[in-house]
Amino acid sequence: MSLNPWARNPWFETVHEAQRRAKQHLPKSVYSSLVAGTQAGVTLDDNMNAFSQLRFSPHVVGVQPDRELSTSVMGQELPLPVMISPTGVQAVDPDGEVAVARAAAARGTAMGLSNFASRPIEEVTAVNDKIFFQIYWLGSREEILERAMRAKDAGAKGLITTTDWVFNIGRDWGSPEIPESVNLKALVRLAPEIAVKPRYAMKWIRGGKVEIPDLTVPNLVPRGQRGPTFFGAYGQWMNTPPPTWEDLEWLRNKWDGPFMVKGISRVDDAKRAVDIGATALSVSNHGGNNLDGTPATIRVLGPIADTVGNDIEVLLDGGIRRGSDVVKALALGARAVMIGRAYLWGLGANGQAGVENVLDLLRMGIDECLMGLSRKSIHELTRDDLIIPDGFEMRLGD
Template structure:
């Protein structure tokens, strides 16, 4: 679609200093820029929002014990995740349709590449896996358990052919989506009728409208990575959602099948995202996965699930020597990253934080978010007298009594271990 002449001749009338010093400032700029339903879709958690609130509040309960002297002049922030070397322990979590900016997932991929890290691409994304891998060869493709096995194999084959370096399976998603404050309106598709109906809300955010107008695009709410072979157009977001709702939930044997099938297709690593319990982490080991992400789906799954950072250390202690452990949920600053690494994570995944950067200033805004986190990580290492993130341990934190939530382990507080059989992966 050609750029309308009126937009091509107008310089951005809202141009301002694009740099921001914190993720909180990026969030505020995103709130002012985005139409209310779009912003609401980013911040909303499920039900009363208890889990999404705890994801952030829990980090504030953890303290640090800095040194007054003996600081290290040079500090190393690099690590590896699923075979990919990255310059800082932060990777981009896969998120659905990124209609906060015309370039969407491609802008995020370019920003991650510019800062030397991995991008995760949702199969509910608005940009194709081919486009995103072209922008960042360090791409992990993410899949939900949707459709039949033949369909899932086809999607894995496409991701591998495009150059994906790993697969992320996200299974922690339930029907618990009702929100006490009401869910934001997400249209089935953006057509003329929809634009007329939502025009009053969009008109209140002219900067967002201008950004799309100058590129000649309208927000795309379809999922190209779910398109059948030989077709370019995928289902709408709600079509994809319906496929997920009508697919029988996976068993642990299904997880093992998914991991083994991906390995046969690509030989590349496999991550299971959404682990909150020790017994589930042990089953993930049995299923042969390369990595797990300790996660509660950013507060969008079962409300009342503890913050991911509370569940991290017990899980890392139980399985951290058998697979890679990363964490996502509530990370907003570099010190949060350092706390997660001290608790046993190899790296963290961020979602809302980079989406706010994307909304605030496109690719440069995402780079800005990564720079903010990098600076915060470096400052924390400096203050604690460390020369590398590899030196981080729980003993370097001030951890209040009762902070950890050890779920699914004998004698733990919270859910007891489930005696169901543990899956065995195919060799």
């Protein structure tokens, strides 16, 4: 008897279904880490709910038979305006970031690889040549630059500096207790959760041996060395003074290649990103895992894109669950979007194939929206395609 209840029909029709299957498949602690937000989860909810307040204004005559979805981000040609956002250590699937990279490569798109990834960057760039390496400001300038240069040597095509993070006191909203390392004590505590998820447990058995998830972060040390535990690295991060704009400009000048600043929600910060010579910026609030109570990213996207969109590539990160969400972001000035939870749910539901499934759903949803709007290309999308309620958009800073 198969342990996979979806063996006959592994395809899922919506990202919501991917989430449902991931919840059924993953141990409670693992799944909870994929849905957690900060404090009351106000920003987490707004990231998703705000999209439903935007409506379409379609033309019904003149539907285009062929539609163009391709774009480019930081010098990389993409067949659809969706790329993988960097996320930290993954115990969702034994192949972790390598499985995600393969899925992105199979669909021709780019992937951001987290500083806190569980797989070395060399393994990830070996299966996808469109990798952007994400940097947290952790340690000394020399250590940060060493990590960046290792990524460049491994073939990373660009650098993403993440700034949208606050160190909250206490646990995040809905977040489980994650062990320092998966040792015997942790396995005993987690055993009841894993025992009721046999399909998840079986995926970690290879060659008759059980592979224990590794909660270390190998990309924070020179290649070949064992990285610190996730919480060891987190502690070092918390004790490193946050970067200034001067720090970011220094790193940008040291990095000879495309450079993204992730975490922008204010117009004045967007202008600063332009001033330091960044190639791109991501309008992001860390998926609702930053300062709770900040607006949904789609609410602040338009004013930022209107102000700096001719000077820098503008992306959006946060709340994307459907192809229609992507189209709404593009109509407000985004060049592309980055997805996080959506692909992690796909990974939890069906491994690499599940991530490909999510990307296919978004691509089909984008294409359907273009057809409904009678647009031939994503580059034709404008505000005229949307009905924007009064007070929806928020211009922060100036």
